[in-house]
Amino acid sequence: MSVTVAPTVLARTLGDGWRRPGASAHALADALRGLVVDGRLAVRTRVPSERALAPALGVSRGTVSRAYDRLRADGYLVSARGAGSWLTLPDGAGPGDPPPVPGAAGAAAGRARAVDLTVAALPAPEPLLAECAARAAAGLSRYAATLGYAPAGLAVLREAIAARFSERGAPTTADQILVTSGAQHALHLVLSLLAAPGERVLVDAPTYPRTLSAVRAARARAVAVPLGASGWDLDAWDAAIRAIGPRLGLTIPDFHNPTGLTMSAGDRAALAASAARAGMLLVADETLAELRLDGPAMPPPLAAGDPGGAVVTIGSMSKSAWGGLRIGWIRAAPRLIRELSAARADLDLAGPVLEQLVAVELLARWDEVLASRRSLLRPRRDALLAALAEHAPAWTCRRPRGGLSAWVRLPAPVATRLSSAAAREDLLITPGPSFSVDGTFEHHVRLPFTLPPAELTNAVRTLAETAGLVGSATTMEQSPAPAAI
Secondary structure (H helix, E strand, C coil): CCCECCHHHHHHHHCCCCCCCCCHHHHHHHHHHHHHHCCCCCCCCEECCHHHHHHHHCCCHHHHHHHHHHHHHHCCEEEECCCEEEECCCCCCCCCCCCCCCCCHHHHCCCCCCEECCCCCCCCCCCHHHHHHHHHHHHHHHHCCCCCCCCCCCHHHHHHHHHHHHHCCCCCCHHHEEEECCHHHHHHHHHHHHCCCCCEEEEEECCCHHHHHHHHHCCCEEEEEEEECCEECHHHHHHHHHHHCCCEEEECCCCCCCCCCCCCHHHHHHHHHHHHHHCCEEEEECCCCCCECCCCCCCCCHHHHCCCCCEEEEEECCCCCCCCCCCEEEECCHHHHHHHHHHHHHCCCCCCHHHHHHHHHHHHCHHHHHHHHHHHHHHHHHHHHHHHHHHCCCCECCCCCECCEEEEECCCCCHHHHHHHHHCCCEECEEHHHHCCCCCCCCEEEEECCCCHHHHHHHHHHHHHHHHHHCCCCCCCCCCCCCCC
16 A cells, blocks of 8 residues: 655655755655654655655755655655655565563563563552452352353443443443453454455554454454554645545554654544544543543544544553453444454453452542552653663653653664664663564654662663664664654
8 A cells, every 4th residue: 555645745754954065865765764764664665756845845856855765765765657656665674573572571581580661551550459359259158159251241340341431531331342352352352343354454553562463363454554653644635534444443552662752633523523534433542541641631532523434442451450360441432342242252252250240349430540640650651761861861852641652762763773782681672663664763762760769760770871882872863854753
């Protein structure tokens, strides 16, 4: 699939930072290459002709022609007579591996001492969890006389989840809720029902690695829609929707993993409307939605402005409560919930009753749960940012207003090399290409702030020292820095 970027859009995306006297063609080529490597222009994007781009940039056609020639020579542009030119990556580049299964990274490498920054998750909120588990166990006898199978989830939990959606601004009834074994289970279930093999599915670029692995597991094809420096590019979404007519799009509107961006209320309404017009279901992953640490109040859920049912919402308790509590959900139109519930039998018959009862008890005290998470996360986030400022001042990142991690931009595209070198120092991180469809985002690493402050400070110090050895902050040529995602 190729989406053509308009000359004016490409000129706006490039900005003026590339303009240098006496080297305009080389600077333009470097800037275009930087946009591809950074994922701000998706691989296979068709670029404007030389004749069309030159006036949009205010340069000669020859300047654009020489820039394109350099990109072709370096392996970043492919041209075919009659088909135009499109962006690519040199041979050998490709998407990174997803992060390891939580808890397995150090064991797989034989490193009991490894500091693991590949997993963004928290320990359980105690004593809240133990108290809720005890109350749930005491109430289990009410269900012992039944068979224990509730394919859509226990009615009491569906009602509690629906009530929470309603409180947040998206009126919801229990028949719009399907309880799953976590958000990943929910996504696999949606894809198994709605994505045919070979079908194209729109995804954010960058996006959560296990979103991409779920698309691959469904034998569908992920099509990247790049995020801009300020958030979601609705023109890019509209262009991708028009180009391929997808049935599904996947996005993370709240404290986006990994960038930390949050979709504005206006963009939520516009994107939901675009999906509805095109007959596309837009799957919103709200796993991090309630982990706001500071900043402005959160807009209502994406589904709040979607009376027609074009938005399907998935979420879980894994990040806000505890990963060991495998409870997630899908919010969708009642008919789709019934279809998903029927299809679930091919994956599992129903969720465990005791865990669902624990979830009911936690939701009854949800404000306490969230308060405990925020009090834990704020000093850890601040410690990470302070350590970056002290030990890696050339690295940049937006201050996270919520979520569990920071998206850090390196001065040079060496994230994969840095990840490998850090692993030799018993420090495990996830490089940017793991969050891409096509091997982009080598300028970025994701750093969770879920470990204690002292551990985060030591980890950043080690990482900065390691970066000096691989040249990411000193010896390597630095790429032009567009506005950071």
